[in-house]
Amino acid sequence: MKEQRPAVEGWFTMDRERPQLLGTRCQACRTFFFPKEEQFCRNPECDGREFEEVPLSNKGRVWSYTEHHYQPPEPYISPDPFVPYTVAAVELAEEKMVILGQLATGVQAKEIEVGTEVQLVLETLYEDDSNDYLVWKWKPTTH
Numbered sequence: 001m002k003e004q005r006p007a008v009e010g011w012f013t014m015d016r017e018r019p020q021l022l023g024t025r026c027q028a029c030r031t032f033f034f035p036k037e038e039q040f041c042r043n044p045e046c047d048g049r050e051f052e053e054v055p056l057s058n059k060g061r062v063w064s065y066t067e068h069h070y071q072p073p074e075p076y077i078s079p080d081p082f083v084p085y086t087v088a089a090v091e092l093a094e095e096k097m098v099i100l101g102q103l104a105t106g107v108q109a110k111e112i113e114v115g116t117e118v119q120l121v122l123e124t125l126y127e128d129d130s131n132d133y134l135v136w137k138w139k140p141t142t143h
Contacts, residue, residue, distance in 0.1 A: 007125045007133040011035055013055065019122045019136060020058045021099065024051040032056065032095040056099075058120040059141065060090040063098050067109045077126040088138050090118055104139035117141045 006014060011034075013020045023034035026041040028048030034056060041048035071082040086109040089098045103112070104121050112118075118138040125135040 002127065002130060002132050005131045005133055007135040012120075012122070012136050014122070014134065016122055018058060019120050020055040021120065021136060023054055023056045023095075025054045026051055032097050034097065034099055056097075057092040057094045060092040060099070060118060060138075062088050062112055062114055062116045062118060062138075063091045064089040064114065065103075065109060065112060086112075088112065088118065090138055102135075102137045104137040107139060112140060 004014065006012060010022060012022060021034055022036065023032050024036040024038070025032050026037070026043065026046060026048040027050040029041060029043050029046040031041060031043045031046065032054070033042060033051075036053065037051055039049070041051075065086055065088040067084055067086045069084045071078050086103040086107070087100055088103055089100050091098050101120075103109070105123055117140065119141050120136050121139045122134045123137050124132045126133050
């Protein structure tokens, strides 16, 4: 049996039942960041340099989306032959920040619209002989 590994280490939990993205929050201004920030606060009104790792909301609403019909360049690993896919910009429920991610397998752009509620799921991005490499994707909550 293949081992499941994150495609990007430290960006999300591997809990298939309730996956969550992992971000940081500035301890001075309480601003959330994803991916994690460790050097300085990106909020231009803050000089904070201390951060705590926090799990982010696993639900949000589609803020925008687009369908990709061209194969991205490496290091992206796509199926052969290439299959178009949809990327959604999702505003997280609590943090009010926008996170990009693909729509889950089987979900098409025509099934969503701006404002559609989605939840985080884990799916295989690519595999090799011994591992499945997982990534987060967005799936409508009514799907």
